[in-house]
Amino acid sequence: MPARTPLDANAILAATEEILRRHGPDKATVVDVARALGVSHAAVYKHFPSKQALREAVTRRWLDRNRDALAVIAADSAVPPAQRLRTWLHAVLAVKQAKIREDPELFAAYGILAAAHSSVATDHVADLLGQLTAIIADGAADGSLRTDDAEATARVVFNATAKFNHLAHAAEWQNPGIGAELDEVCGLLLEGLHAPTSP
Amino acid sequence: MPARTPLDANAILAATEEILRRHGPDKATVVDVARALGVSHAAVYKHFPSKQALREAVTRRWLDRNRDALAVIAADSAVPPAQRLRTWLHAVLAVKQAKIREDPELFAAYGILAAAHSSVATDHVADLLGQLTAIIADGAADGSLRTDDAEATARVVFNATAKFNHLAHAAEWQNPGIGAELDEVCGLLLEGLHAPTSP
DNA sequence: CAAGTTACAAATTTTGACATCTGTTACCAA
DNA sequence: TTGGTAACAGATGTCAAAATTTGTAACTTG
Numbered sequence: 001m002p003a004r005t006p007l008d009a010n011a012i013l014a015a016t017e018e019i020l021r022r023h024g025p026d027k028a029t030v031v032d033v034a035r036a037l038g039v040s041h042a043a044v045y046k047h048f049p050s051k052q053a054l055r056e057a058v059t060r061r062w063l064d065r066n067r068d069a070l071a072v073i074a075a076d077s078a079v080p081p082a083q084r085l086r087t088w089l090h091a092v093l094a095v096k097q098a099k100i101r102e103d104p105e106l107f108a109a110y111g112i113l114a115a116a117h118s119s120v121a122t123d124h125v126a127d128l129l130g131q132l133t134a135i136i137a138d139g140a141a142d143g144s145l146r147t148d149d150a151e152a153t154a155r156v157v158f159n160a161t162a163k164f165n166h167l168a169h170a171a172e173w174q175n176p177g178i179g180a181e182l183d184e185v186c187g188l189l190l191e192g193l194h195a196p197t198s199p
Numbered sequence: 200m201p202a203r204t205p206l207d208a209n210a211i212l213a214a215t216e217e218i219l220r221r222h223g224p225d226k227a228t229v230v231d232v233a234r235a236l237g238v239s240h241a242a243v244y245k246h247f248p249s250k251q252a253l254r255e256a257v258t259r260r261w262l263d264r265n266r267d268a269l270a271v272i273a274a275d276s277a278v279p280p281a282q283r284l285r286t287w288l289h290a291v292l293a294v295k296q297a298k299i300r301e302d303p304e305l306f307a308a309y310g311i312l313a314a315a316h317s318s319v320a321t322d323h324v325a326d327l328l329g330q331l332t333a334i335i336a337d338g339a340a341d342g343s344l345r346t347d348d349a350e351a352t353a354r355v356v357f358n359a360t361a362k363f364n365h366l367a368h369a370a371e372w373q374n375p376g377i378g379a380e381l382d383e384v385c386g387l388l389l390e391g392l393h394a395p396t397s398p
Numbered sequence: 399c400a401a402g403t404t405a406c407a408a409a410t411t412t413t414g415a416c417a418t419c420t421g422t423t424a425c426c427a428a
Numbered sequence: 429t430t431g432g433t434a435a436c437a438g439a440t441g442t443c444a445a446a447a448t449t450t451g452t453a454a455c456t457t458g
Contacts, residue, residue: 007431029419040433045421156383160359168367184355192391206401228449242402244451 007039009047009057016058017106025109030054056120059110062103063124066095067131074131081139082194085157086186088135092128093164093182097173107170114167128165129154136193145193153193160189206238208246208256215257216305224308229253255319258309261302262323265294266330273330280338281393284356285385287334291327292363292381296372310366327364328353335392344392352392359388 015036020028030051034041048054073088099107114121132154139145147153163169164182172178214235219227229250233240247253272287298306313320331353338344346352362368363381371377 030421031419039431041420042422042434043432046431049421051420152383153387155380156387159362159380160384160387162362162368163358163365166362166368169361169365181354181358184351185359188352188355188359188391189387190391192387192389229451230449238401239403240450241404241452245401248451250450 007037007043007047011037012044012047012054013058013061016054017062020058020109021103021105024105025055025112028055028109052116052118055109056113056118059106059113059118060120060123062106063110063120063127066099067124067127069095070128071131074135077138081135081142081144082190085132085135085139085145086183086190088131089157089161089164089186090179090182093173093178096165096170100170100173111167111170125158129158132158139193147193157189161185206236206242206246210236211243211246211253212257212260215253216261219257219308220302220304223304224254224311227308251317254308255312255317258305258312258317259319259322261305262309262319262326265298266323266326268294269327270330273334276337279343280334280341281343281389284331284334284338284344284392285382285389287330288356288360288363288385289378289381291360292372292377295364295369299369299372306369310369313366324357328357331357338392346392356388360384 012033016028016033019032019036023032030044031041033054034044037044044054048057070088070091073084073091076084079087096107110121129151133151136145136147136153136157137150140147140150145153158165161182163172164178164185211232215227215232218231218235222231229243230240232253233243236243243253247256269287269290272283272290275283278286295306309320328350332350335344335346335352335356336349339346339349344352357364360381362371363377363384
């Protein structure tokens with residue numbers, strides 16, 4: 001007997017996201033997902049090769065939504081690049097803080113994937129680095145930010161703000177002073193990026 | 200029957216460190232420590248109020264050795280403060296990399312303590328921040344580093360180099376490019392600290 | 399009384415039988 | 429052939445009983 005709805009990858013992803021939110025990443029089995037969809041778990045395996053792949057797909061979809069929200073800020077040419085850089089870095093933090101509050105289970109699932117060295121995590125970092133590179137390139141173009149290589153500089157800025165974007169620090173993001181700390185780091189980095197060509 | 204050696208706090212710490220190295224942090228019980236010393240486990244409790252306190256004492260001793268090694272670099276007034284800052288930050292990373300390689304079990308024990316919000320971890324960070332503050336204050340004194348408040352600036356630099364000093368990133372320290380990344384971050388931070396008084 | 403012991407309750411960890419889950423294969427229906 | 433099921437082996441997770449560990453107290457000895 002076929003399922004009421006024809007069961008496509010998207011329906012599976014939506015159901016998985018729901019289960020994940022409700023049960024948490026540990027207790028979200030593919031049997032549960034299948035049950036929620038009214039099919040046998042083997043049916044799910046027709047669409048995703050493994051539980052890992054399913055989890056990655058869900059997480060990727062969720063991260064892509066974040067990426068798109070941040071891209072709007074990164075591409076806002078109405079804001080001067082230096083200030084845009086600062087705003088964007090704050091937004092990266094704010095988006096993750098919000099996700100921890102709203103979808104702690106999904107956030108935990110992302111943490112597990114990142115720890116497992118999934119390509120989802122590295123791709124996400126690559127996306128963010130791309131946006132950062134674009135901001136810095138804009139700054140280089142209008143002379144407001146000094147850099148030889150926007151991409152290399154983006155990596156440096158990203159590394160220097162690891163405390164505010166790397167999952168490993170998620171626990172510290174609840175600390176009330178965290179925004180001020182990021183602001184101070186931004187300040188020092190922007191001093192460095194503004195500086196007239198070295199001594 | 201008294202133990203051969205009179206059993207002082209130091210002997211217990213040494214034995215615990217040995218057990219910790221051999222068995223790892225999870226399987227290092229105070230019964231094991233007592234057995235290694237040829238006494239009953241109750242004897243150990245005469246010297247340390249709890250297992251937690253014993254572990255903290257071991258870890259503190261180990262961290263203090265690191266702190267002292269770094270203090271030598273921080274206080275080396277023969278090296279100009281800017282370069283000293285760079286060298287010191289590299290040393291912080293190098294010391295931890297070496298410990299991971301040599302004493303992975305002890306390093307893991309420190310990680311557990313840090314996660315448990317033990318004062319050992321926060322004290323260690325305070326020690327490091329003190330050394331960093333001293334370097335920056337030296338730079339402010341001889342005019343080579345620009346800062347209003349050496350302590351605040353030290354915090355900013357420490358936050359900006361979290362990827363290279365915070366335990367949460369220990370896994371990334373095996374990456375071969377990590378030293379170069381730190382160097383790049385140092386470069387940008389020093390640009391910021393060198394910059395002539397703002398705009 | 400200083401430094402240790404034995405003995406013990408409560409908390410924690412380990413163990414092992416049992417249940418569930420993952421991923422595969424053979425099969426069925428439109 | 430597409431889209432599903434049922435049945436299965438092996439891996440993984442669960443749960444309660446058993447063993448160990450933590451921490452305390454009353455006791456021993458020089």
